[in-house]
Amino acid sequence: MGAGPACGDGRTPHALSEMTTGAWASRGEVRLLEQAVQRVVSEWIAAEGWQDVSEIVVERPADHSHGDYATPVCLQLAKSARRAPRVLAEELRGRLLADAEISELVETVDVAGPGFVNLTMSAPALSGAVRAMLAAGEDVGRGVRERPLHVLLEYVSVNPNGPLHVGHARYAAYGNTLSRIMAFSGHKVSTEFYINDYGRQMEMFGRSVAARYAQALGLDLPVPEDGYQGEYVKSIAAAVITEIGDSMLEELRIGGLEDADSTAIGFFRVRGYELVLEQMGADLESFGVGFDRWFSETPLHAEGRVQETIDKLLASGDAYARDDAVWLRTTPFGDDKDRVLIRSNERPTYFAADIAYHLDKLERGFDHLINIWGADHHGYVPRMKAAVEILSHDPEMLEIIIGQMVNLLEEGELRQMSTRRGEMVTLAELVDAVGVDAARFFLVMRSHDQTLDLDLALARRQSAENPVYYVQYAHARIAGILRNLPAEQAAWLSDEGGLVPAAAEGLFELTYERELIKSLAWFPQLVIEAADRRAPHRVVGYAQELAGLFHVFYKNCRVIGVEPVVSRSRVGLCLASQRVLARCLDLLGVSAPESM
RNA sequence: GCGCCUGUAGCUCAGUCGGAUAGAGCGUUGGUCUACGAAACCAAAGGUCACAGGUUCGAAUCCUGUCAGGCGCGCCA
Structure with missing residues (x-):
C-alpha cells in the first residue's frame, strides 16, 4: 500500500x-x-x-x-x-x-x-493481559509501526503581532497533544511554528508600535486606522523606550508613519515582533507546548528563496504571467481559480512565501506533512494542497487539519475577540484563570471539528469540579493506596512479575475487575486510533472511562485484607491502571499528581 | 449564490469508520464514609439522534434534498 x-x-x-x-x-x-x-x-x-x-x-x-x-x-x-x-x-x-x-x-x-x-x-486470558501490561512497564500501550513515518507537524503559526488568544490556545493544545500521541503510536514527529513575520500586517504592526512609542514620549502620532489598538502595544513601546530611550523619536517626528521602508518603522516592526515572539514562546512553554523549530518567513524573502521557487514554477510551466502578475495554475488540482504569486506591484503574496516554505519542508525529506489551521483559513486549503502536489507529485503528501473556532462566553454571553482592536482573552489569562491542566484538558476534550464553547466564568467557578480532576483523582488515589500499603504488601511491588499468577482460585472473577482489565487491554488500540484519526479527544474520553472503571472497581473490591493471591493480583491491577492513567495524562500534557 | 464544519437529554458534548435496548459530565431529585483516599460510589428523572426520502439483514452513522447555526469565498495574512 x-x-x-x-x-x-x-x-x-x-x-x-x-x-x-x-x-x-x-x-x-x-x-x-x-x-x-x-x-x-x-x-x-x-x-x-x-x-x-x-x-x-x-x-x-x-x-x-x-x-x-x-x-x-x-x-x-x-x-x-x-x-x-x-x-x-x-x-x-x-x-x-x-x-x-x-x-x-x-x-x-x-x-x-x-x-x-x-x-x-477466560481467567487465564484476563490474568495474561495484566501480566503483559506489568511486563511492559512504563511502555505499556506504546505502538510499533510496521512502517514508521517521519512527520512534520506545523501548528499555531501566527503573525507575531499580539498575544496568543484562546483560539490559538485550542490549536496549540490540539497540535501538541496530537504530536505526543502520534509519537507514542510509533511515528517520528517533528514540530514547527512558522512565524509570519513579513507583509502588510506586520508593517501595520510596526507603525502601531512606533505611534505608541512616540505618544509615550509626548509626540502625538495617532495609531493608524487599520493599526493595532490594543493596550499590549503600549507595553511593547514602553519596553522599547527602556532599551533605546528617545533615540528614534526625531526620525519619527520628521518621517511620520507613512513610509514602511523607513529605518524607524522597520526597527519598531522587528523589535516589536521579537518582543511579542519572546512572550509567545514563554506562554506556550508554560502551557506545555514546545516546538522543534521556529521557522521565520522573512529570510525566505531576504535570501531570494521565494523568487527561486517562483522561477522554478515558471520554468516548469506551472506558473504563468498575466495582467502584470504571476499566477500559479492551481485549478487542475481542484482549486476554484488560479492564484496570484506576484502582484502587479511586484511584491510576492503570502501564498508565494508559503510555497517556498513548503518546498523547504519537502527538501528536508519528511514522509508526510501535516498543517493545523483554524477554520477561518479553510478557503486556503485547495491552493496549498495544489501547490504541494505540484512540488511533490503526491496529492497526499500534505494533510491539512482544520480546527473549528472557540466561542468565548462570559456567563453565557458571547464575547467577540479581535486582535486588532485588542479585545481578546489571551492564552496566559486562560491559564491564570483555570490552570494549565484544566485548560488543556478542556481544549482537547471535544472533537476538533466541533466549535467549542468556552465559558470563562463557568470554567473559573467550576474549576474544582472540572472533569480533569476526576481522572487525576483516580491516579492520585492509586498512588496513595500503593504508598500506604502495609510493609508485607509493599514488598510485593519489588517483584511485579510475581504479582499476578497465570491462574488461581478467585482470580479476576468479579465484573468490576473484568471490566477494568478489558479497558486497560484496549489502550494500545486506543492509541493507534487516536493517532491515525488525529483525534486526541478520544484519549480524554478513554481516560474518563478508565478512571470511572477504576473508581467502581475500588469501591467494590478490597485490595488489602483478602486472600493473598487475590490481594496481590489486585495490587497489580492498581499498578497497571495507574501507569495507563499516567500515560493518558502525559499524552494530554496534563500532570499526574501523586496526591491532591 | 458557491464551498467547508456542525445539528444527539434542560446545558456542554461522546458515540469504537454500518451493529444488539443511543451514552457521559454538569444541572435536578434521593441514597452511601466506626476496613485500603467521599475530588468517590449507587439510584431516579430526562431523547421524534433537526426534518423528509433513499441504500440493506441492520442507519445517530452512508447517499439525496430541505431547514437552522458557524466559518470562508482578496493581487490581505
Missing part, C-alpha cells in the same frame, strides 16, 4: 492507516483474542470460497451481557453464503471452539440475537 492510486476516504490518509498493534501485544505476550478471531474467520471464508468482507469486525459490545467481544460477521456473510446468519453463527462457534489458540483465551462462545457471536474471556 501507499504507492497505489489514492484510495483514502478523505478522513484518514491511507499511508498512515496500515495495520499496527501495540508493542506489548505484538511482542506476543498477549495474543489478542480479536486477532485470533479474525484469523479463524478469514480462514473460514477462504475455505468456503465466499466473497470477502471489507473488514472482519470484532468489537467490545456496549452491553456487558453481550460478552467481552462480539462479531457480527455472520450477518455480513449471510448473503454471500446464502444461509441464515444464525446457522452460520453456530458453525463459526464450533470453529472458534475448535481453535487451539482461542479455546485457551475464551470462557464461553455464544450465538445471540440475529446472528452475533459473543465471546467472554
Whole structure:
C-alpha cells in the first residue's frame, strides 16, 4: 500500500492507516483474542470460497451481557453464503471452539440475537493481559509501526503581532497533544511554528508600535486606522523606550508613519515582533507546548528563496504571467481559480512565501506533512494542497487539519475577540484563570471539528469540579493506596512479575475487575486510533472511562485484607491502571499528581 | 449564490469508520464514609439522534434534498 492510486476516504490518509498493534501485544505476550478471531474467520471464508468482507469486525459490545467481544460477521456473510446468519453463527462457534489458540483465551462462545457471536474471556486470558501490561512497564500501550513515518507537524503559526488568544490556545493544545500521541503510536514527529513575520500586517504592526512609542514620549502620532489598538502595544513601546530611550523619536517626528521602508518603522516592526515572539514562546512553554523549530518567513524573502521557487514554477510551466502578475495554475488540482504569486506591484503574496516554505519542508525529506489551521483559513486549503502536489507529485503528501473556532462566553454571553482592536482573552489569562491542566484538558476534550464553547466564568467557578480532576483523582488515589500499603504488601511491588499468577482460585472473577482489565487491554488500540484519526479527544474520553472503571472497581473490591493471591493480583491491577492513567495524562500534557 | 464544519437529554458534548435496548459530565431529585483516599460510589428523572426520502439483514452513522447555526469565498495574512 501507499504507492497505489489514492484510495483514502478523505478522513484518514491511507499511508498512515496500515495495520499496527501495540508493542506489548505484538511482542506476543498477549495474543489478542480479536486477532485470533479474525484469523479463524478469514480462514473460514477462504475455505468456503465466499466473497470477502471489507473488514472482519470484532468489537467490545456496549452491553456487558453481550460478552467481552462480539462479531457480527455472520450477518455480513449471510448473503454471500446464502444461509441464515444464525446457522452460520453456530458453525463459526464450533470453529472458534475448535481453535487451539482461542479455546485457551475464551470462557464461553455464544450465538445471540440475529446472528452475533459473543465471546467472554477466560481467567487465564484476563490474568495474561495484566501480566503483559506489568511486563511492559512504563511502555505499556506504546505502538510499533510496521512502517514508521517521519512527520512534520506545523501548528499555531501566527503573525507575531499580539498575544496568543484562546483560539490559538485550542490549536496549540490540539497540535501538541496530537504530536505526543502520534509519537507514542510509533511515528517520528517533528514540530514547527512558522512565524509570519513579513507583509502588510506586520508593517501595520510596526507603525502601531512606533505611534505608541512616540505618544509615550509626548509626540502625538495617532495609531493608524487599520493599526493595532490594543493596550499590549503600549507595553511593547514602553519596553522599547527602556532599551533605546528617545533615540528614534526625531526620525519619527520628521518621517511620520507613512513610509514602511523607513529605518524607524522597520526597527519598531522587528523589535516589536521579537518582543511579542519572546512572550509567545514563554506562554506556550508554560502551557506545555514546545516546538522543534521556529521557522521565520522573512529570510525566505531576504535570501531570494521565494523568487527561486517562483522561477522554478515558471520554468516548469506551472506558473504563468498575466495582467502584470504571476499566477500559479492551481485549478487542475481542484482549486476554484488560479492564484496570484506576484502582484502587479511586484511584491510576492503570502501564498508565494508559503510555497517556498513548503518546498523547504519537502527538501528536508519528511514522509508526510501535516498543517493545523483554524477554520477561518479553510478557503486556503485547495491552493496549498495544489501547490504541494505540484512540488511533490503526491496529492497526499500534505494533510491539512482544520480546527473549528472557540466561542468565548462570559456567563453565557458571547464575547467577540479581535486582535486588532485588542479585545481578546489571551492564552496566559486562560491559564491564570483555570490552570494549565484544566485548560488543556478542556481544549482537547471535544472533537476538533466541533466549535467549542468556552465559558470563562463557568470554567473559573467550576474549576474544582472540572472533569480533569476526576481522572487525576483516580491516579492520585492509586498512588496513595500503593504508598500506604502495609510493609508485607509493599514488598510485593519489588517483584511485579510475581504479582499476578497465570491462574488461581478467585482470580479476576468479579465484573468490576473484568471490566477494568478489558479497558486497560484496549489502550494500545486506543492509541493507534487516536493517532491515525488525529483525534486526541478520544484519549480524554478513554481516560474518563478508565478512571470511572477504576473508581467502581475500588469501591467494590478490597485490595488489602483478602486472600493473598487475590490481594496481590489486585495490587497489580492498581499498578497497571495507574501507569495507563499516567500515560493518558502525559499524552494530554496534563500532570499526574501523586496526591491532591 | 458557491464551498467547508456542525445539528444527539434542560446545558456542554461522546458515540469504537454500518451493529444488539443511543451514552457521559454538569444541572435536578434521593441514597452511601466506626476496613485500603467521599475530588468517590449507587439510584431516579430526562431523547421524534433537526426534518423528509433513499441504500440493506441492520442507519445517530452512508447517499439525496430541505431547514437552522458557524466559518470562508482578496493581487490581505
